[in-house]
Amino acid sequence: MSERHGFWLHHIRNSKSSINGFFYLPECDCSVCGTTMRMEKPVCPNCKAVMDQEVPEEIREEIKKYTEERNQGAMNDSEFMRIIKSSLQDDTPWK
Numbered sequence: 001m002s003e004r005h006g007f008w009l010h011h012i013r014n015s016k017s018s019i020n021g022f023f024y025l026p027e028c029d030c031s032v033c034g035t036t037m038r039m040e041k042p043v044c045p046n047c048k049a050v051m052d053q054e055v056p057e058e059i060r061e062e063i064k065k066y067t068e069e070r071n072q073g074a075m076n077d078s079e080f081m082r083i084i085k086s087s088l089q090d091d092t093p094w095k
């Protein structure tokens, strides 16, 4: 049985008062199994993945892209989460 590793992908909410145009909520999804938790834990209670991975560059890029499009009113939060999740399902080396 090999140990799995992942990271918490935080939910976001729009905020005009934030520099980025959004802020992170305490709720987060496991990058391995997608379970939503109310806060980060060191190990995912559902799939037992060790949550010691950095958020990958491509996800950061998605967030940056989202921020720009969000500022133009092009996307909503659920659309953003869908994009992030679909990018997670593509060849992710940590799975």
Ligand SMILES: [Zn+2]
Pocket (backbone or CB within 6 Å): 030, 031, 032, 033, 034, 035, 044, 045, 046, 047, 048, 049
């Ligand atoms: Zn999990």
